[in-house]
Amino acid sequence: xxxxxxxxxxxxxxxxxxxxxxxxxxxxxxxxxxxxxxxxxxxxxxxxxxxxxxxxxxxxxxxxxxxxxxxxxxxxxxxxxxxxxxxxxxxxxxxxxxxxxxxxxxxxxxxxxxxxxxxxxxxxxxxxxxxxxxxxxxxxxxxxxxxxxxxxxxxxxxxxxxxxxxxxxxxxxxxxxxxxxxxxxxxxxxxxxxxxxxxxxxxxxxxxxxxxxxxxxxxxxxxxxxxxxxxxxxxxxxxxxxxxxxxxxxxxxxxxxxxxxxxxxxxxxxxxxxxxxxxxxxxxxxxxxxxxxxxxxxxxxxxxxxxxxx
Numbered sequence: 001x002x003x004x005x006x007x008x009x010x011x012x013x014x015x016x017x018x019x020x021x022x023x024x025x026x027x028x029x030x031x032x033x034x035x036x037x038x039x040x041x042x043x044x045x046x047x048x049x050x051x052x053x054x055x056x057x058x059x060x061x062x063x064x065x066x067x068x069x070x071x072x073x074x075x076x077x078x079x080x081x082x083x084x085x086x087x088x089x090x091x092x093x094x095x096x097x098x099x100x101x102x103x104x105x106x107x108x109x110x111x112x113x114x115x116x117x118x119x120x121x122x123x124x125x126x127x128x129x130x131x132x133x134x135x136x137x138x139x140x141x142x143x144x145x146x147x148x149x150x151x152x153x154x155x156x157x158x159x160x161x162x163x164x165x166x167x168x169x170x171x172x173x174x175x176x177x178x179x180x181x182x183x184x185x186x187x188x189x190x191x192x193x194x195x196x197x198x199x200x201x202x203x204x205x206x207x208x209x210x211x212x213x214x215x216x217x218x219x220x221x222x223x224x225x226x227x228x229x230x231x232x233x234x235x236x237x238x239x240x241x242x243x244x245x246x247x248x249x250x251x252x253x254x255x256x257x258x259x260x261x262x263x264x265x266x267x268x269x270x271x272x273x274x275x276x277x278x279x280x281x282x283x284x285x286x287x288x289x290x291x292x293x294x295x296x297x298x299x300x301x302x303x304x305x306x307x308x309x310x
Contacts, residue, residue: 014032014056016035036048040071062086064087064088066089067091070101089302090104094117100126112125130291132295135289136228141210142210145210147178148215149181150163151222152181156185157246160188165270165271165274169271182199184198208225211231215233218238223255228290235256266284
């Protein structure tokens with residue numbers, strides 16, 4: 001959402017989101033309201049959003065609601081906006097190339113329009129606005145990198161298989177550079193890998209920017225940052241059979257497969273495949289062109305004229 005600051009900074013605005021290090025860091029100068037994240041498998045958790053969201057709407061009196069979030073946060077604001085006849089604008093995730101997120105699918109099935117970052121010619125209610133990410137003018141790398149960066153994100157399920165594999169490759173000399181790993185909730189100690197659990201988003205961005213390359217789980221956020229910073233990256237998705245995901249249907253994003261098709265990454269399933277990709281890491285492309293001008297033009301047109309057609 002913060003990639004759209006060139007749009008929303010022209011209007012009085014406020015935020016409804018979840019509290020975590022990233023949101024607190026990005027929104028410390030903004031007017032923000034925090035709610036706990038609900039879950040569709042625990043439908044009663046959405047009830048905790050009703051009263052605070054109603055209070056926020058009554059206090060702020062918004063004319064439009066813009067959301068790029070999941071239904072775990074955006075569902076109740078959507079329903080309140082519908083009751084109060086406030087225009088609800090939903091931009092679906094960049095991480096789904098074919099198909100849409102659960103919340104995007106719900107909106108389409110209930111005959112609402114959504115705005116898509118990938119073209120969907122089969123659905124007239126999914127209006128294409130292109131990627132919302134903007135080009136980062138300040139992504140200057142600090143010379144030749146001396147390390148690779150491994151990141152596991154914030155999922156609570158352990159992902160030792162990746163860390164152990166990277167350590168083995170470091171031991172045998174397939175990885176010659178220093179290895180820095182953000183391990184999240186995975187408990188891991190190593191004499192070969194420098195590990196830490198969490199840090200501020202700005203530090204993660206710095207590590208991505210200056211890494212020789214990045215090895216990551218199935219993460220659209222990390223992949224997008226690698227593209228913006230022109231850092232090569234490899235994706236090793238988590239696997240339910242090893243206890244790395246809570247359900248088989250979790251983490252079904254397909255962005256990394258599209259980026260692999262375009263030559264910007266490689267998707268591997270095991271350490272043997274990872275080793276082969278590392279040997280040919282220089283073959284990966286960088287320089288993905290992010291341009292959110294169409295998204296900003298479309299949003300301005302909606303706000304200023306009420307016209308959502310293209």
